[in-house]
Amino acid sequence: MIVSVLHRLKKLPRAVHRLSVMMMKPQVVFVLGGPGAGKGTQCARIVENYSYTHLSAGDLLREERSRSGSEFGQLIDTYIKEGRIVPVEITISLLKKAMEETMKVDEKNFRFLIDGFPRNQDNLQGWNTVMDGKADVKFVLFFDCGNEVCIDRCLERGKSSGRTDDNRESLEKRIQTYLQSTRPIIEQYEKQGKVRTIDASRSVDEVFADVKNILEKEG
DSSP states (O other): OHHHHHHHHHHHHHHHHHHHHHHOOOEEEEEEEOTTSSHHHHHHHHHHHSSOEEEEHHHHHHHHHHSTTOSSHHHHHHHHHTTOOOOHHHHHHHHHHHHHHHHHHOTTOOEEEEETOOOSHHHHHHHHHHHTTTOEEEEEEEEEOOHHHHHHHHHHHHHHHOOTTOSHHHHHHHHHHIIIIIHHHHHHHHHTTOEEEEETTSOHHHHHHHHHHHHHHHO
16 A cells, blocks of 8 residues: 555656646747748847747748648648748647647747748637637747848848749749738737837848847846
């Protein structure tokens, strides 16, 4: 009887640990801006200097597109090539899975930069429906950059990135999608006082200096 009780008590810390991981909510910063605004570059810098995990909605979709046996691969490919926004159910399921897997490995990794999401009203509604009570959105980091600067950066990147959407035709469609669909989302968050805007047309170091100031202020 005593041995049995002791055995159960030994298991208790592990059970409490598992429960704490399940109860810990991800702390999320949405990272938004036009194509070529430098979101990925700045997120990489943040990860190097702060305890954040970077999740790029676009990278997760591209990985899923190229994954052998993916049921969504062909659909994602078509949407990306046409510069359209992939159905929200697919994107959120990939983000949710990535956050859960990261926190399962180490419960201290609960801060996430979600880059390139939410990109439209459908994305935002989907997030609010699926993730309500499961994640806290702390604020939006908005990299504000002129369209021509964004296009030039992407065309330069396209010379080595191998990305099928880094060409002028796709870029112009993506920028129109961004202006029509994503900017209104940023404006909604602005009304809630949750947007931190950075002039992203400057050099990487100048932009990151502003990013550091914001992150240190936000804690």
